[in-house]
Amino acid sequence: MEPGHNEGTETRTPHNLGDCRVVGTVLSRIGDKWTILVVMMLTDGPRRFNELKRLVGGVSQRMLTFTLRGLERDGLVSRTVYPTVPPRVEYALTDLGRSLQDPVQALGAWAFSNLPAIQEARSRFDEASPT
Numbered sequence: 001m002e003p004g005h006n007e008g009t010e011t012r013t014p015h016n017l018g019d020c021r022v023v024g025t026v027l028s029r030i031g032d033k034w035t036i037l038v039v040m041m042l043t044d045g046p047r048r049f050n051e052l053k054r055l056v057g058g059v060s061q062r063m064l065t066f067t068l069r070g071l072e073r074d075g076l077v078s079r080t081v082y083p084t085v086p087p088r089v090e091y092a093l094t095d096l097g098r099s100l101q102d103p104v105q106a107l108g109a110w111a112f113s114n115l116p117a118i119q120e121a122r123s124r125f126d127e128a129s130p131t
Contacts, residue, residue, distance in 0.1 A: 026074070029070055029071070029074055029076075030076075030100060030104075032067065034056065034059055034063055034064070034067040035067055035070070035071060036104055036107070036108070037056045037059070038052060038056060038064075038067055038068065038071065038077075038091075039071075039076070039093065039097065039100055039101065039104050040104060040105070040108065041055045041056060042077065042091065042092060042093045042097070043093070043101050043105075045092065046080070046090040046091060046092035047090065047091055047092075048088065048089065048090055048091075049064070049065075049068075049089060049091070052064060052068075052091065068091055071097070072091075075094055075096050075097075076093065076094060076096055076097035076100060077091050077092065077093060077094060077097055078091070078092050078093075078094050079091055080092070
């Protein structure tokens with residue numbers, strides 16, 4: 001048996017370094033705190049920029065713009081401009097973006113359920129660490 005191999009599990013082809021770097025760029029995008037919050041706010045349907053800014057809370061206009069553009073570039077969010085005066089712009093999850101909802105919600109649920117244990121561990125660490 002090879003190291004890291006568990007009996008009864010399927011074997012996986014080892015990934016090369018180039019694959020890891022590419023996957024790292026995707027994980028960097030979806031692991032960003034603003035991305036997680038934007039995806040969560042778009043789960044109920046399309047939203048306008050200012051509505052997203054208000055719902056996300058604490059995000060600057062520049063950072064929200066940067067996050068939405070990155071999500072749009074990666075195919076996770078669509079941007080629709082309506083020809084009104086002033087123009088109305090809505091952001092919505094694409095099919096690919098909706099496929100991210102379950103993992104994001106699972107991660108959020110994990111964070112909420114483990115928050116007390118994490119806070120306790122932080123307190124123990126901080127008390128034991130010299131300042």
